[in-house]
Amino acid sequence: MQTASTNICERMGRSQELIDSKRGLVIGCHLCNKSIRDISWLLNIPRSTVSGIITKWKQLGTTAIRQPSGRPHKMTERGQRMLKRTVRRSHQLFAESIAKDLQTSCGLQISTTTVCRELHGMGFYGRAAASNPYITKCNTKRWMPWCKA
Secondary structure, three states: OOOHHHHHHHHOOOOOOOOHHHHHHHHHHHHOOOOHHHHHHHHOOOHHHHHHHHHHHHHHOOOOOOOOOOOOOOOOHHHHHHHHHHHHHOOOOOHHHHHHHHHHHHOOOOOHHHHHHHHHHHOOOOOOOOOOOOOOHHHHHHHOOOOOO
16 A cells, blocks of 8 residues: 555646646645645655645745746757757767757757857767877886886
């Protein structure tokens, strides 16, 4: 048998927003003198979320979700998937060639800076292997006298 707490963890992540109808149900239950704990159990929502909705309703008189501030992202999810596919296909490409490839395939007008920023966000970084110097027997004796070369 699952408890209410396990259902809450499975159903709602940290970044998800509640729809307006559920927010209205929370306020309706609050107006019917239900406790935060009861509302949380009835609607299968975390207590902190219920408390936050009620507090916001008391202070602002609304439960509407504010739009995120700032400029929207240039690349959509589809563009990000194509970028990841392009990089995984060939790791040796420069950012300029990746940007040109995306411009021809998707029709996106993005700069190389945007490509680099998105790649860093995905966890791709431009790393080159360290070059190992050619170590001769003479250099080995000079720099590592304990080594028998």
